[in-house]
Amino acid sequence: MGSRASRLLREEEIEEIKKETGFSHSQITRLYSRFTSLDKGENGTLSREDFQRIPELAINPLGDRIINAFFPEGEDQVNFRGFMRTLAHFRPIEDNEKNKNPSATEPLNSRTNKLLFAFRLYDLDRDDKISRDELLQVLRMMVGVNISDEQLGSIADRTIQEADTNGDSCISFNEFIKASFVVNIHICTVVLVLVNI
Amino acid sequence: MPSRTVSHGSSGRLRGLFLVMVLVFLESSVFTLAFASSDQHSPTTAHSDGHKATDHGSHNNTGKAFPVLDLNYENVRVPFEISLWVLLASLMKLGFHLVPHLSNIVPESCLLIVVGLLVGGIIRGTGETVPPVLDSKLFFYILLPPIILDAGYFLPIRPFMENLGTILIFAVVGTLWNAFFVGGLLYGVCQIGTESSSILSRIGLLQCLLFGSIISAVDPVAVLAVFEEIHINELLHILVFGESLLNDAVTVVLYHLFEEFSGIGTVTLVKGFLGVISFFVVALGGVLVGVLYGILAAFTSRFTSHTRVIEPLFVFLYSYMAYLSAEIFHLSGIMALIACGAVMRPYVEANISHKSHTTIKYFLKMWSSVSETLIFIFLGVATVAGPHDWNWTFVTVTVILCLVARVIGVVGLTFIINKFRIVKLTTKDQFIIAYGGLRGAIAFSLGFLLEKDHFPEREIFLTAIITVIFFTVFVQGMTIKPLVELLAVKKKQEAKRSINEEIHTQFLDHLLTGIEDICGHYGHHHWKDKLNRFNKKYVKKCLIAGERSKEPQLIAFYHKMEMKQAIQLVESGGGIKLPSAMPSTVSMQNIQPRPPTKPAAERAIPQLSKTKEEEIRKILRTNLQRTRQRLRSYNRHTLVADPYEDGLSDLFLKKQKMFQIEKKVIFRMNHSGIKKAPNSRDEPVLCLHIPDNLANNQF
Numbered sequence: 032m033g034s035r036a037s038r039l040l041r042e043e044e045i046e047e048i049k050k051e052t053g054f055s056h057s058q059i060t061r062l063y064s065r066f067t068s069l070d071k072g073e074n075g076t077l078s079r080e081d082f083q084r085i086p087e088l089a090i091n092p093l094g095d096r097i098i099n100a101f102f103p104e105g106e107d108q109v110n111f112r113g114f115m116r117t118l119a120h121f122r123p124i125e126d127n128e129k130n131k132n133p134s135a136t137e138p139l140n141s142r143t144n145k146l147l148f149a150f151r152l153y154d155l156d157r158d159d160k161i162s163r164d165e166l167l168q169v170l171r172m173m174v175g176v177n178i179s180d181e182q183l184g185s186i187a188d189r190t191i192q193e194a195d196t197n198g199d200s201c202i203s204f205n206e207f208i209k210a211s212f213v214v215n216i217h218i219c220t221v222v223l224v225l226v227n228i
Numbered sequence: 229m230p231s232r233t234v235s236h237g238s239s240g241r242l243r244g245l246f247l248v249m250v251l252v253f254l255e256s257s258v259f260t261l262a263f264a265s266s267d268q269h270s271p272t273t274a275h276s277d278g279h280k281a282t283d284h285g286s287h288n289n290t291g292k293a294f295p296v297l298d299l300n301y302e303n304v305r306v307p308f309e310i311s312l313w314v315l316l317a318s319l320m321k322l323g324f325h326l327v328p329h330l331s332n333i334v335p336e337s338c339l340l341i342v343v344g345l346l347v348g349g350i351i352r353g354t355g356e357t358v359p360p361v362l363d364s365k366l367f368f369y370i371l372l373p374p375i376i377l378d379a380g381y382f383l384p385i386r387p388f389m390e391n392l393g394t395i396l397i398f399a400v401v402g403t404l405w406n407a408f409f410v411g412g413l414l415y416g417v418c419q420i421g422t423e424s425s426s427i428l429s430r431i432g433l434l435q436c437l438l439f440g441s442i443i444s445a446v447d448p449v450a451v452l453a454v455f456e457e458i459h460i461n462e463l464l465h466i467l468v469f470g471e472s473l474l475n476d477a478v479t480v481v482l483y484h485l486f487e488e489f490s491g492i493g494t495v496t497l498v499k500g501f502l503g504v505i506s507f508f509v510v511a512l513g514g515v516l517v518g519v520l521y522g523i524l525a526a527f528t529s530r531f532t533s534h535t536r537v538i539e540p541l542f543v544f545l546y547s548y549m550a551y552l553s554a555e556i557f558h559l560s561g562i563m564a565l566i567a568c569g570a571v572m573r574p575y576v577e578a579n580i581s582h583k584s585h586t587t588i589k590y591f592l593k594m595w596s597s598v599s600e601t602l603i604f605i606f607l608g609v610a611t612v613a614g615p616h617d618w619n620w621t622f623v624t625v626t627v628i629l630c631l632v633a634r635v636i637g638v639v640g641l642t643f644i645i646n647k648f649r650i651v652k653l654t655t656k657d658q659f660i661i662a663y664g665g666l667r668g669a670i671a672f673s674l675g676f677l678l679e680k681d682h683f684p685e686r687e688i689f690l691t692a693i694i695t696v697i698f699f700t701v702f703v704q705g706m707t708i709k710p711l712v713e714l715l716a717v718k719k720k721q722e723a724k725r726s727i728n729e730e731i732h733t734q735f736l737d738h739l740l741t742g743i744e745d746i747c748g749h750y751g752h753h754h755w756k757d758k759l760n761r762f763n764k765k766y767v768k769k770c771l772i773a774g775e776r777s778k779e780p781q782l783i784a785f786y787h788k789m790e791m792k793q794a795i796q797l798v799e800s801g802g803g804i805k806l807p808s809a810m811p812s813t814v815s816m817q818n819i820q821p822r823p824p825t826k827p828a829a830e831r832a833i834p835q836l837s838k839t840k841e842e843e844i845r846k847i848l849r850t851n852l853q854r855t856r857q858r859l860r861s862y863n864r865h866t867l868v869a870d871p872y873e874d875g876l877s878d879l880f881l882k883k884q885k886m887f888q889i890e891k892k893v894i895f896r897m898n899h900s901g902i903k904k905a906p907n908s909r910d911e912p913v914l915c916l917h918i919p920d921n922l923a924n925n926q927f
Binding site (some may be wrong): 062064082087088090092153169177181182189190193 | 397473650726727728731734735736739740742745778780783786789884
């Protein structure tokens with residue numbers, strides 16, 4: 032979209048983002064101010080270093096993967112639209128949205144899209160399967176360095192064995208949905224309680 | 229095996245039932261005898277000393293015959309009667325499950341109350357006075373704590389914390405609303421509805437409000453008893469149950485407040501304000517006391533590795549002390565107990581042995597079960613015993629108002645709460661929450677505590693309380709199960725927690741914390757993450773002994789799962805092959821990339837030469853045998869060195885060693901070019917060695 036150095040968000044843009052992601056006006060403005068505060072280079076886009084400057088993210092085991100999820104394939108910068116598009120996955124599920132426009136594409140915060148987002152964080156090579164190695168990597172990140180490889184290996188094998196229904200020793204998206212106790216997906220929502228209305 | 233016992237089952241059950249009935253009959257006759265004899269003996273206790281003296285004198289003089297068989301009931305009276313009651317309770321529990329279909333229709337609590345009524349009736353029928361069994365001291369200090377501790381220790385923390393806001397609003401605001409609504413309207417009815425000369429019009433507003441506060445609290449014992457049998461989903465269970473636990477603080481404050489006000493007679497604004505403050509003091513103080521004792525218990529358990537026998541005792545003692553300490557300061561004992569159990573559990577479980585864990589679990593279940601049974605039986609007996617003053621207006625108005633207040637309260641509060649919840653509460657949920665608001669023995673005991681001189685209408689109150697309790701327990705308790713079926717309310721998920729869930733839950737926690745940090749939003753996940761980090765860094769190091777303080781949660785969970793599976797394997801006789809989480813197949817998977825078309829059942833295992841096989845078997849045998857030799861001799865102060873437990877933790881080490889041995893073997897084989905062929909012969913051999921030795925080690 033080209034680098035916009037403008038600091039203010041125009042009304043038409045807000046409307047567009049609202050339609051695309053479903054956030055409210057106040058939420059969009061608040062997130063925009065957060066965006067600009069992270070954007071140290073003031074060029075309207077965020078790079079990976081901007082994200083890594085957030086201190087809590089550095090100690091988060093999944094920090095790198097979450098940051099990567101914001102950047103589309105092969106790019107190093109993300110603008111505000113992309114930022115909001117990723118965050119839209121974490122809005123609460125609203126069931127009445129489905130009835131409004133049945134022909135439109137599924138909203139970003141639908142149950143399936145939320146699960147897909149989580150799935151893509153496991154599945155780095157985007158082959159729509161979580162292989163044993165990918166699972167091992169995630170486990171290693173969450174568990175730390177003190178645990179031996181064999182122990183992690185047996186945990187990973189147990190996990191795959193529980194979830195795998197077609198015997199390919201990989202977890203596909205459908206198996207992932209079934210295995211991960213779908214009720215949990217309600218947790219996959221950040222309730223943004225915002226102050227300025 | 230199940231098919232064989234069916235035919236024996238029904239005749240066996242009838243026989244058992246007959247036996248139980250005989251025992252119960254014997255016991256109630258012993259009861260009446262006991263009461264009769266105690267009555268005979270009590271007037272003579274004053275003379276007994278004199279008798280003894282003269283007896284001695286006459287003994288020397290007249291040479292009385294030596295009493296070969298003598299009856300002295302007074303000495304053992306109190307323990308004997310207590311044991312009889314407990315025995316009656318346990319036999320009842322036994323009997324109910326032998327009668328086919330009865331426990332499906334009628335909840336146990338109802339049956340127990342009926343039994344209590346019968347026993348009370350029998351005692352009264354023989355002309356004796358019914359003992360005041362539901363004495364408040366007995367109830368609050370002996371019968372109630374085991375139930376609450378059992379609930380608190382096994383409280384599912386995650387759903388509780390996730391719904392804490394909702395639970396608190398129901399507990400605090402809901403109970404307040406109930407108390408004032410019932411009390412206020414009751415006062416209005418008493419003043420307006422009746423003539424000025426009747427006894428009702430003399431009941432003051434404060435007395436009515438006090439009555440309202442007693443009757444409005446949802447009772448944890450009754451809720452537990454009924455909800456345990458209907459198996460509804462976790463959310464509703466934790467909402468109603470959590471509410472019944474947390475409203476204790478409100479009840480305590482309101483009770484003391486109104487009791488003092490009606491004693492003094494004047495209400496000032498300052499006193500009202502102090503009442504509000506005292507609520508926070510009672511609630512938070514209770515929790516603080518509980519947390520303190522919980523930390524003490526966790527810290528003590530760190531050093532118990534050499535005295536495993538008394539580990540469970542620490543858990544029970546510290547919790548009971550927490551309850552009593554809170555009661556000293558008029559703080560909420562129930563909240564202290566819950567906080568103590570919930571706080572100490574993760575640390576204590578990491579420190580204590582497997583056997584102690586089982587002991588704690590079963591003792592808590594046993595005590596709480598017996599307590600609950602006794603409470604309901606005593607309710608029945610107290611109904612027969614208690615001085616009653618039946619007043620149609622008062623009782624019916626109370627019952628109706630309680631129901632109406634509960635429904636309005638739940639509906640109104642849910643409307644507000646749903647604005648803040650992610651998972652909204654549906655109408656069905658609201659109905660179950662409203663319908664599940666059962667009253668129980670706590671209300672009765674609080675009413676029993678009232679003093680007659682401050683409250684001349686005490687009997688009216690007691691009668692009304694008992695009626696409400698009976699109504700809720702019988703009518704609501706009996707009909708809630710068919711209603712749950714009728715409304716198709718979601719039932720409890722029977723599936724055990726799998727490793728997938730655990731991994732995914734932790735994954736989502738990290739993910740959401742990360743997103744919150746990116747948004748700069750300090751929400752629910754942010755603080756939970758901070759608490760977890762603090763816990764890991766400082767608290768766990770203090771309170772957990774040895775290596776386990778550094779163990780990540782995932783690994784601990786996996787270990788627990790493996791241990792459960794190993795126990796299942798041994799209990800089933802070692803004949804079942806463990807699922808493929810066995811070293812041989814796992815290491816095969818590591819080394820050979822499996823072609824995707826191969827079906828899961830067939831695993832290609834390279835054929836080991838005879839010598840290599842013997843080598844492996846010898847290594848296994850010697851290593852596992854060493855574990856057996858470590859058995860120490862038994863004495864009272866040490867348990868038999870838990871060979872089961874040691875064997876299991878050794879099992880993990882052995883598994884890892886086996887990995888390495890096999891890797892080496894396979895590596896050598898691959899290099900020497902031995903042909904691979906599917907051979908399932910090896911698998912069962914390797915599997916069975918371990919369970920055999922393990923089974924031997926158990927004894």
